[in-house]
Structure formats: structure tokens, C-alpha cells
Amino acid sequence: MESRQILLIGFEYPPDTGVGSVRISKFSKYLPQEWDIHVLTKPANANIRSGRDNVTVHQVPPIWSTAPKTFDQIRWAPKLVTAVQSLHKQYSFDCIWQTANPFLPLIAVPIYKRFTGTKIIVDLRDSWTLHPYSKLTTIFGRLYDKISEVMEPRVLQAADAVTVATDGMNRAYSDSYPQMGAKFHTVNNGYDRDDFPQVEADSTDGFDIVYAGKFSNFRDIEPFIRALSEVQSQHDVSFIHVGNPEKSVESIVNRYGLDQSYRCTGYVGRETVAQVIHKSDLGLAISGGSPQEMTTKIFDYMACETPILGCGPEGSMTDAISEFEYGYTVPNETDRIKSTLLKIIKQHPESLGTGPYQKYTREESAQTLARIIEETIG
Numbered sequence: 001m002e003s004r005q006i007l008l009i010g011f012e013y014p015p016d017t018g019v020g021s022v023r024i025s026k027f028s029k030y031l032p033q034e035w036d037i038h039v040l041t042k043p044a045n046a047n048i049r050s051g052r053d054n055v056t057v058h059q060v061p062p063i064w065s066t067a068p069k070t071f072d073q074i075r076w077a078p079k080l081v082t083a084v085q086s087l088h089k090q091y092s093f094d095c096i097w098q099t100a101n102p103f104l105p106l107i108a109v110p111i112y113k114r115f116t117g118t119k120i121i122v123d124l125r126d127s128w129t130l131h132p133y134s135k136l137t138t139i140f141g142r143l144y145d146k147i148s149e150v151m152e153p154r155v156l157q158a159a160d161a162v163t164v165a166t167d168g169m170n171r172a173y174s175d176s177y178p179q180m181g182a183k184f185h186t187v188n189n190g191y192d193r194d195d196f197p198q199v200e201a202d203s204t205d206g207f208d209i210v211y212a213g214k215f216s217n218f219r220d221i222e223p224f225i226r227a228l229s230e231v232q233s234q235h236d237v238s239f240i241h242v243g244n245p246e247k248s249v250e251s252i253v254n255r256y257g258l259d260q261s262y263r264c265t266g267y268v269g270r271e272t273v274a275q276v277i278h279k280s281d282l283g284l285a286i287s288g289g290s291p292q293e294m295t296t297k298i299f300d301y302m303a304c305e306t307p308i309l310g311c312g313p314e315g316s317m318t319d320a321i322s323e324f325e326y327g328y329t330v331p332n333e334t335d336r337i338k339s340t341l342l343k344i345i346k347q348h349p350e351s352l353g354t355g356p357y358q359k360y361t362r363e364e365s366a367q368t369l370a371r372i373i374e375e376t377i378g
Contacts, residue, residue, distance in 0.1 A: 009098035013041035030366030073104040099123040110158040122159040166316035168292035191303035206236035210280035218288040227337035229256040287312025325353025
């Protein structure tokens with residue numbers, strides 16, 4: 001494979017533990033070894049490093065360091081432009097790939113595109129103006145929305161290609177920007193085998209359902225909890241939440257009398273997450289209600305080959321789950337969830353069964369991105 005000079009830009013990058021750091025860090029890990037990969041990010045700590053010989057990490061701070069943290073994202077854009085110019089003069093990049101969320105740093109794209117003249121790929125982990133859940137009502141939120149409405153089409157127009165995380169997002173953006181339809185490409189998230197070492201997972205009595213991660217306020221857990229309370233009269237079922245406690249979840253659990261069958265682990269490390277999922281009989285995923293969404297926790301379940309129950313509308317999440325032998329999908333409705341839970345408990349599958357595991361690995365996603373980069377460079 002021909003050597004390439006590639007710049008990956010992300011506001012977050014390890015050792016930052018935010019969810020935004022994962023996608024870019026996995027691409028820096030799995031893009032071709034023959035390529036010279038550079039990462040540009042905000043300062044995290046003095047010892048930032050990539051862990052790969054062909055990856056160099058550069059840091060650029062935002063302007064106005066004493067400003068409120070809320071403005072971090074937009075304050076990064078001016079310094080980002082000058083840093084990209086400087087690095088491009090030094091390394092002559094074949095392609096620059098910038099990921100978001102956060103989105104406001106993307107306003108730098110049309111500017112450094114004009115100065116560098118190189119190929120640009122914009123990556124959307126989540127939808128920007130088409131995001132189905134969050135609408136900010138504060139003064140800053142309304143200003144953010146106005147800036148986004150103006151800048152999104154300009155950023156997408158400046159990009160030579162746009163990668164998105166789900167087919168649902170691809171359809172939404174292709175419909176909203178039909179004149180740019182050919183620019184949009186799906187590059188799935190996925191799981192990294194290295195993050196899920198084989199662990200001992202002793203079997204237990206009863207039936208354990210696990211949910212890994214945060215519920216957030218846009219996911220309605222009540223239909224599942226109500227269904228579980230009705231199933232409890234017939235079967236010994238436990239519900240384990242791997243993640244920090246959420247008061248809204250605990251309130252619903254208590255309302256339906258499941259406090260003795262519910263356990264929240266609090267924050268735990270990756271090895272413990274893997275152990276709990278391996279040990280569980282079923283992994284739960286609940287959509288926020290948008291066909292665009294592909295909640296990343298389903299990849300954790302795939303990595304551990306744990307059967308999956310996905311509750312939500314038909315879309316990216318249900319499409320992926322349905323590709324596996326013991327992947328179950330239902331609307332987020334109590335009666336449908338209850339009947340499916342009873343079916344699963346009766347079947348009690350030992351694993352997720354057959355399915356396209358390789359398709360949802362980080363290596364496969366990186367190969368897809370590499371092909372898009374090559375096509376974009378031409």
C-alpha cells in the first residue's frame with residue numbers, strides 16, 4: 001500500500017476518557033501501518049502519546065484560556081486553523097479528517113481548506129443540526145443553534161467527503177442535502193477486541209440482564225422496567241446497570257418494586273465491564289426513539305457474544321442487532337418487551353450465536369475509512 005500523510009483532528013483524544021475520544025483513537029490505532037498518521041487535539045496532559053510508532057500527536061490550546069469552559073469548543077477553532085496551516089507546511093498532508101461532536105470546531109474547515117488546498121473529510125459521530133434529541137433553550141443554546149444552522153451547510157460543502165456513524169444518519173443527511181448525496185459515507189463504530197480480554201465468568205442461578213452505560217434523559221426505560229416487573233412473577237430475573245447511578249432510573253425501579261432485583265455497579269474499569277457482560281444472559285439496548293441512532297453499547301455485547309435485546313423503532317440499531325442469530329428487537333412497548341423476554345428466558349441462548357462479528361470490529365471500520373480516504377485523494 002502506498003504511504004500517505006494523514007491528519008486526524010479531534011477535540012478529544014486519550015488520555016481524555018470522554019466518549020468523543022474513542023472513534024478517533026481507534027482510527028489512529030487501526031489505519032494502515034504504512035501511513036504516517038498525525039493527530040491534532042486539545043491539550044490533555046504532558047505525557048500524551050499514541051502507542052504506535054507511525055502516529056504523532058500534536059496539541060493546540062484554545063485561545064482565551066480564562067474564558068468559561070462552556071466556550072472551549074468555539075475557542076479552539078482559531079488556533080486550529082493556524083495549527084493546521086503550520087503542520088501542513090511541514091508534512092504536506094494527503095488528507096485531513098476532522099471528527100465531531102463537538103461540532104463548533106468544524107467552523108475551521110472552510111478556512112483551512114482554502115489555505116491548504118488538500119482533501120478534507122468531515123466525520124459526524126452524531127448528527128449536527130439534524131440531531132433528534134437535544135435542543136438547547138438557554139441564550140447560549142439558541143446562539144449555538146443559529147451558528148450551527150449557518151455553518152453546517154458551509155462545512156459540508158467545503159468537505160470533499162463526509163463520514164457518518166450510522167446508515168440512519170447517512171439517509172437523514174442525504175435527504176437534507178440531496179445535492180451532496182454522493183459525499184456521504186457510513187463508517188460504523190464497533191468494538192476493539194483488545195478492550196475485551198477473555199475473562200472468567202462463572203454462571204449463576206436465575207437470569208441476568210445487563211445494561212452497560214448511561215441511560216440519559218432521552219431514553220425511556222419505563223416500558224422495560226414495567227415488563228420486567230411482570231416477568232418477575234414467573235421467573236427469577238436480575239437487572240444489572242453497569243455505570244454510574246441515575247436517580248431517574250432508580251426511581252422507576254423502586255416504583256415497580258424491583259429494588260431487590262436491581263444492582264448498579266457504579267463506575268468500573270473495562271475489564272470489569274467485560275466480566276459483567278460475559279456473565280450476563282442478555283444485554284439490553286434502548287433507543288432514544290430515532291432511526292438514526294446506533295447506541296454503542298450493542299458493540300460491547302457483540303464483543304462478549306452476549307444475546308441482545310434492542311428496544312426501539314426500526315432503524316440503525318435494530319438493523320445491526322437483527323443480523324445476529326440471538327439478537328432480538330422490539331418496539332419500546334411494555335407488552336412487546338414482556339412477550340419477547342419470556343421467549344428469550346425460555347430459549348436461554350448461551351451466546352449471541354452466528355452473525356457478522358468482523359463487520360463490527362474497529363479494524364473493519366478503519367479499513368472502510370482507509371478506502372474512503374484513498375477514493376477521496378483519487
